[in-house]
Amino acid sequence: MAMTMRLRLLLGFLVVVAVPLVLFAAGARHEVTRRVTDQYERRAAALAGVARAELERQSEAVAGRLAALAVGLARDTRFRLAAVQRVAAERPYLLDVATDAMRLAGLSYLQIQDTTGRILSSGHFRNEYDRLEPEVPAALARLGSVAAIVRARTPDGPFLAFARLDSLQLGTARFTVVGGLHADTLVQRLVGDPDLRLMLDLPDTLLSFGGSPARADSGGSADALVLDIGEVASVSPLTGTVRMGRARVSYPLEPLRVLRRGVDVWFLPAVAAAGATAVLLALALSALISRPVRALAEAASRIDLDRADVTFASDRRDEIGVLAQLLQTMMGRLRGDAARLREAERRAAIGDVARQVNHDVKNGLTPVRNVFRHLDEVAAEPEKLAAVYAERRGTIESGVAYLERLAGNYARLAPTTGWQPCDVNGLARDVAAGAAADATVVRFEPDDALPALRTDPLALRRVMENLVRNALDSLDGGRGGVRLATEATPNGVRIRVSDTGRGMTREELDRAFEPFYTTKPSGSGLGLPIVRRLVADLGGTFRVTSEPGRGTEAVVEFPVAGTTVPATLPVRR
């Protein structure tokens, strides 16, 4: 399918605009996504670094607070009385001292134990006193400064605490102070980002703290960035067993995905809008360019020799305007050429008619002239004159009548529809008799079983006269003869006109139907073209066969059955 200029313009514009736009969009999105991801990962790494430092700082801070508490307890006389001297009146003070100290120190977990590991006072579980649990202090003492996770017991349930250890000596008695921070509290202090999640990867347990609840499941999975921040230990409060593990932070990737989706949400519509704008622009521009071209083409399609009023007026100053001006100029020249051509045609038509009239009149006068010659030959013999006149009077009347009808037809420039039942043999006999005035005899061979033919007798006579005339002319006054025969065919009537004249070559035969082509010095060259036109007008067929030196045969056939009368005979102007 041929592509229109508008489609080509549209596609071209799209290629020029859309391809760079798409490439730019893809590149920009990739770059934005890469930078966002890079910044997100750097932020997560920075937060992990902060968490690592904060974890160490908090661990040291807890150790520092425990050291201060130990110093304070050593100075506390009531504590000394209760813990060392076991003064009963100070026992309530002893039971509450850890609670108060824990709150003052900002801790979540605090136990004071004697040298046997018996809990003297518990800050996070006030009524936990008297329990014997030496394992935790012993384990913490072995770990030193490594952050340790201890499962702290409270009446409401256990919690995990990051714990450190300190001790104090009162006389001969030694006391340990175990304290720490609630893991969740520690996580909140580590970083302010609620999305950050702290994970303790222990040999057979993965503990996680912090992070938004909705994202808790993403901790440690492929949906989160996981970064290692250091070593951590877990201490069993019952057995003192220490398990070493790694502390990690996880940062969910969902916000990053949301960020990317946000980029896409704004980016893709922007690109789509730009693309749509480009398409609309392309449509508008292609329409702007192709519409005047299409208008010029439509105007050009209306150009005809009879329709030379088409204009290509345009007030544009671009190439389209130049093209319109050129077409308008060309149209002006075309109008002049058409006028000249019509004048030439008119003149040619007048000459053609004049030649045809001349030809037809000459054909009509020939039998009359032959009769007059015949009369003239017997004029000196009155008895013969009367006989000849009586014999040839019909020929004269027929020829005159023919000329009258011919004149009438030419006067109307349109033949009347003179279709009527016609006696073909009678008509042929008149033609043969008319031509027989010359020395040469036209032999007439009628078929008596010829069916009646409904046709225009005048046109049929002109056909036969032209054919007989041409046959006689081909004899060149020499020997030989002309034969006019009628035959009944299965479909109608056949008329043969044959001669034994000089015949025609193949080239001559091919050109014989061209108007004004003749091999005779006085010929008009209209005989055969007129015959062909008349036969065609009468609905018959016409063919000519010829052989140089042996003669020519013309055959005309008219159908009888089914022969239709044209509503209007073609008129040659």
Added chain:
Amino acid sequence: LTCVVSEVGPDPADTVRIALTEAVSATRAPVPSTDAEGLVFRQLYEPLVDLDCDGAPRAALAVAWRPDAEGRRWTFSLRAGAAFWDGTPLDADALLAGWQGSDSTVVLEGVRADERTITVYLTEPRPVEFFARPALRVVKRIRESPWPVGTGPWWLGGADTSAVMLVAQPTGLRGRARPLAFALRPGADARDLFDAGADLVVTRDARARTYVDGRAGWVVAELPWDRTYVLASPALGDGTSADFTPEFRAGLARDVVPGDARAATGSGAIGCDRLGTELPDRPLQRRLVYPRQDAAARALAERLVARADLELATIFAPPRLRGGLVAAGLPQADFDAARAAGMDLGYVYPTLGEGAPPCATPLVQTRPLAFVREGSARVVRDTTGVRILPDGPWR
């Protein structure tokens, strides 16, 4: 009198200021559920008979009483002019109407013999002290106010009641009295109330006594041991007992419960015969539940949890019952519902009086202390708390 805590001074303030550290609800009047309600209701509503600080019956609405031989038919002679605040005379019908819903199952009928004599029939024999119970205080319920109408020297109602202050106006029916202003400060530190100018504070906060001890101008009255904290595990079934040693109970009283406490004595049974009631087919919750607002119950529950693998080992066997045991404080209504359902391992809660209910073993007993600013009011103590008397003669 040993029952007198304080006498009014020569130049008392216009109002007696009483500070309360708990909420007060009129819907429970005249039966208190907290120390604050006990203090308020005690000033407003009177029983037929009072008990003094030694438990001896004393005249209240009734000035004389006489039982029949079985102790099931009691005849009370009312004091002259005994009437409700609104002037309605006190009769047997009003008496019984006020008792509806309390201990009326014991009280069968009341018959008014004449203007000053009422006869009460009981379903079972009871001593006269029975009529001193808070549930048998004489009240008349009215539509206009959530506060029942009483017969005492002070009338509480109308615009004088709010979430922060209850003002009881003298009825003028008996004696010369000043208004009582109850300041509602739920959860407040009793020491702050002293400093804020309260004339009377009743609290179980041990820090209050330490704060007041040695300071001039204050009188401290030890009130009766009116609460016994118990442990109940009804789900364990009848026959389950807790063999707490006296030393353990003493330790609870000494080290665990804040305020004045002493070891309780009594049965070790904590399971309960549920009389054929089928427990729901679901596992017990491994928690010791206590009423959230009760600090002593919380401390006791925590201590039991801390010692679950020691003192409770023989009770909560097998060990799976003890593992992961926690203490859980519930609002009072939720606690009551949970205890009724019985699907927790144990319940620690206070009961009124010195005894323990069936299916529960007593742990410790506590008592409140009344702190009275000297000379601020006439205050006496009895078996139900402290009572403020009108400044002048009132009987």
